[in-house]
Amino acid sequence: MVRSGSDDGHVVLRVEPVLSRFQQNLLVHLAPESKSFPVRFRFLSGPRTEPIAPQVDRQMENRASGPELVLVFSGKRKSGKDYITDVIQDRLGPEVCAVLRLSGPLKQQYAQERGLDLNQLLGSGPYKERYRADMIRWGEDRRNCDPGFFCRLATRGAQQPVWVVSDARRQSDLQWFRSEFPRQTRSVRVQCSEETRRQRGWSFTPGVDDAESECGLDRGVEFDWTIRNEADAPSLDQQLQPILTAAQDAAVLRHDQ
Numbered sequence: 030m031v032r033s034g035s036d037d038g039h040v041v042l043r044v045e046p047v048l049s050r051f052q053q054n055l056l057v058h059l060a061p062e063s064k065s066f067p068v069r070f071r072f073l074s075g076p077r078t079e080p081i082a083p084q085v086d087r088q089m090e091n092r093a094s095g096p097e098l099v100l101v102f103s104g105k106r107k108s109g110k111d112y113i114t115d116v117i118q119d120r121l122g123p124e125v126c127a128v129l130r131l132s133g134p135l136k137q138q139y140a141q142e143r144g145l146d147l148n149q150l151l152g153s154g155p156y157k158e159r160y161r162a163d164m165i166r167w168g169e170d171r172r173n174c175d176p177g178f179f180c181r182l183a184t185r186g187a188q189q190p191v192w193v194v195s196d197a198r199r200q201s202d203l204q205w206f207r208s209e210f211p212r213q214t215r216s217v218r219v220q221c222s223e224e225t226r227r228q229r230g231w232s233f234t235p236g237v238d239d240a241e242s243e244c245g246l247d248r249g250v251e252f253d254w255t256i257r258n259e260a261d262a263p264s265l266d267q268q269l270q271p272i273l274t275a276a277q278d279a280a281v282l283r284h285d286q
């Protein structure tokens with residue numbers, strides 16, 4: 030219950046029952062015609078509440094800066110994962126949407142250890158393909174010790190309400206996001222024909238295209254959305270509409286907090 034009264038020229042709002050400060054969630058509506066004025070919150074006397082356990086406290090902090098929506102993309106090489114996730118970020122803007130690449134920290138470390146050109150490894154040309162099989166092996170050694178290793182590195186410090194993970198490849202990648210962010214995680218598959226992928230520079234490479242890195246999510250996942258990224262498919266704008274709507278709703282949720 031909320032009651033208002035006047036006290037030395039101040040308007041006092043009392044929320045009863047008194048909640049601990051971390052649980053207070055007070056929305057103040059100002060009439061559009063009123064002049065702006067500072068709003069100060071003071072926690073006045075009242076029945077003391079038990080301090081909330083540090084564990085709950087930490088969860089609250091995490092939730093305050095955590096994502097409202099996590100879109101986990103997967104798809105074969107040259108299906109257009111990077112292209113589509115970039116389109117989504119363009120539409121939503123970089124303040125709302127972070128594109129997170131699990132392969133980002135992997136390529137960074139791999140390039141550093143071998144003195145390679147990181148920009149080319151991050152691009153979509155043949156340079157990356159030359160090193161792909163070895164990068165997969167290198168990354169798998171680390172994932173075998175700790176399946177969440179690259180997920181944690183890739184998400185570190187992301188503050189935006191919408192996270193777009195551009196390159197899930199293994200069941201363990203998807204499981205990590207689902208267990209860390211069960212309410213927020215949605216899976217998206219990008220598909221196109223082999224012919225289209227060929228036109229984009231793909232050719233079948235044994236040890237890569239038949240390995241877990243490419244096939245780990247081919248079966249056993251019910252995707253929330255599937256996007257067909259090729260010439261004879263409905264336009265990307267049309268296909269991305271439900272995803273963009275979900276993302277905009279998520280951004281509004283954060284804004285209202």
Ligand SMILES: Nc1ncnc2c1ncn2[C@@H]1O[C@H](COP(=O)(O)OP(=O)(O)OP(=O)(O)O)[C@@H](O)[C@H]1O
Pocket residue numbers: 104105106107108109110111112113153229258259
């Ligand atoms: N809808 C599209 N229209 C025009 N070009 C596209 C489209 N989709 C993908 N491409 C182009 O095809 C190439 C491969 O796409 P992209 O790099 O996004 O695929 P990917 O799935 O991320 O591949 P990889 O797994 O190798 O990183 C890029 O040059 C990209 O610009």
Ligand SMILES: C[C@@](O)(CCOP(=O)(O)O)CC(=O)O
Pocket residue numbers: 106131132135151152157161164165168196198242
């Ligand atoms: C080594 C690897 O991360 C390369 C991914 O590169 P890209 O997402 O295709 O640009 C693939 C993997 O982790 O299995």
